[in-house]
Amino acid sequence: MSQHTNQYGQPVGQSLDWQERPYPQREIFIGQSCRLEPFSVATHADALFEAYSLAEDGRDWTYMFVGPFTHKQAWLESAAQMESSRDPLHFAVIDLQTERAVGSLALMRIEPQHGVIEVGHVAFSPLLKQTRMATEAHYLLMHYAFEQLGYRRYEWKCDSCNAPSRRAAARLGFRYEGEFRQAIVYKGRTRDTCWFSIIDSEWPQVKSGFERWLHSENFTPQGEQREKLEALRR
Template identity: 30%
Template sequence: MALPSSKISSYAQAPTMEYAGVRLEQLSLDHAQELAEIVSAGRLDEIWYTSIPSAQDMASDIKKRLALQESGAMAPFAIIDLSTGKAVGATTYLNIDEPNKRVEIGSTYLSSAVQGTGINPAAKFLLLQRAFEELDCYSVAFCTHWHNAASRAAIARLGAKQDGVLRNHKYDPATGTLRDTVIFSILPHEWPAVRTGLETRLARHGRI
């Protein structure tokens, strides 16, 4: 599948980046089968407080992300495990606000088989490094469901600070529930400490 137009802003582009045995590359329909397999194997789409596409909906979800990229609102990446060459997840810059130099990192999911192996910290390292060292972001945000305790803990472990909670922020018609959204952020002056923390974690995993 052809990559999105080069006319989109630098914030919405998804260049190939590699670090610590992980590659982030432009998401495309070529990744649909491998991503559908990991979602199905881990039953990831059954976690009620997340919005992970089902195996059946994977192709349409990728198309939706690419359309948002074309509009400048999102930069979607496939997460590749270099030890196998296979896609093991997806992640994005979303809610791009280029005039205010702000992005959110989210819409992320990862194969159950590689969770806890250092792949997620490596992906976060690449996204944060690009955001602060290439895009000169003033702020990088992370948002998660109040009930997603594992996600909240993982974001805090990065060194992100909690900004607040938006109560009754979103309605989920699939479950009939209202979501309280927890918002975190990392600022430029915090990036050096966050970077060191990620490098230390990756060293413990034997990735660097």
């Protein structure tokens, strides 16, 4: 990046013709294999509890701020908070084949004045994990943030101990930025937080990789991928 200086000869960031971006809304986003809907207790809570209950144990919730939910009432109380929240703004992931909710994720730490937004609270059930739908759900929210809202920076953060989350961030095209030590206390534990991001100048290449990967020609009749997302992004 070229060096910019002010009238005092001090190095400064590049000037921007910038206006505050819109706040994300409770919209519906439709893909080829899944649909994102604003989370609703009445519409999604029962199906999600059933989907989450398919897991053999509670390990999917180890690095989440909530859960695991062994009793439905505890889940419904958490779900009510999800529905009423504006930041995080939660979306349910709907399987287009079954029309059932199979997971959720959220836009959070929303800063329209800076054009910065984070994806988080990613809770994918066994019906959603490691599927084409899971990747498409992330693509749909990224597309919304960059192309409809015009945000400049899309973040991913996770517990430094959460190796699957770190791998997922890299696969989806996020760039590792560093580790914030002792950033959070949750579930009676200390957490170092890993930061990742995609910025708007990187989005075209990331988008192209997603769209090539999601194309029907990239999948066998049995639904197996022919090329990995990382390879198609390169």
